[in-house]
Amino acid sequence: MAQAKLMGRNASARKYDILTALGVHACRGDKHLQRLVLRLITLIVARYNWQSDELCVGQREIAQLWSVDERTVKRDMARLREIGWLTVKAAAARGRVTVHGLDLDAIARTTEADWAAVGPDYAARMRGTPEETPAPTGNVVPFPRAAPGAEAPIWDRARHRLAGENAALCAAWFDGLKMVEGDGDRLHLKAPTRFHADYVMTHHMTRLIHALRSEGVESPSLTITA
Structure with a gap:
């Protein structure tokens, strides 16, 4: 550090x-x-x-x-x-x-x-090393989400991918993020609180960028504010 x-x-x-x-x-x-x-x-x-x-x-x-x-x-x-x-x-x-x-x-x-x-x-x-995607814990099987179509907003598609990786993590930190603006590779998300925004930016940015790239965004530029 x-x-x-x-x-x-x-x-x-x-x-x-x-x-x-x-x-x-x-x-x-x-x-x-x-x-x-x-x-x-x-x-x-x-x-x-x-x-x-x-x-x-x-x-x-x-x-x-x-x-x-x-x-x-x-x-x-x-x-x-x-x-x-x-x-x-x-x-x-x-x-x-x-x-x-x-x-x-x-x-x-x-x-x-x-x-x-x-x-x-x-x-x-x-x-300062990249975090790995944690394995799901517990014995609760979340109800599967319907996959958004190809024309759905990029954040909806990325969030669905994140939910597939770890439903509990997605429900806790990513479902509360709302897309304010999306223009090409640039994406602006809004969090419910400043702490929520800071925490996601610090702890889960690598995971979000990977999800966006997997959905076809070549060089994601992601901003999260409250």
Whole structure:
């Protein structure tokens, strides 16, 4: 997972992935690691600026947030810097607090061994490798959908193909996408929420592009908005 500012359409879903990596790593560790990671996650959620990669909070405020004394804050912040998850972007000077940043590469390196506990799709996504189509699970056989005709809109045909690959996944994420515009290789879909759009763009774009190509779109240009 390359170090980068988390901005743009896929940012919110990537934030969840990073917090998941920290959380699953903590769950597989001892109580001391669990406490440290819980405090870091709380600090990230409450005070971290994802766009500027800045955590600018004084020890007194952190102590209040964590319900500990400032000595504990000093110790734990030093530990987070020692393992490389926090970096110093600007040292404290003239009454100003230290400005920290997150080292996403260091977090990835430390937590990578735990990604498989979340699932192979998550591990592939965190490594930046193409995700495989998951096999259908459970013993419920979905009712087959009628195949759209050759003259049907391209998204209807692609969505039918996606449903054939994984009906549950399609029902959860793709059926809610409505085609706003389709012009040649360019397709604009509308999602019910911003999170829905971000999640599909981050987690399932490879699958959507493959479905469109299978339906005859040579070089798909896909946009998903809320």
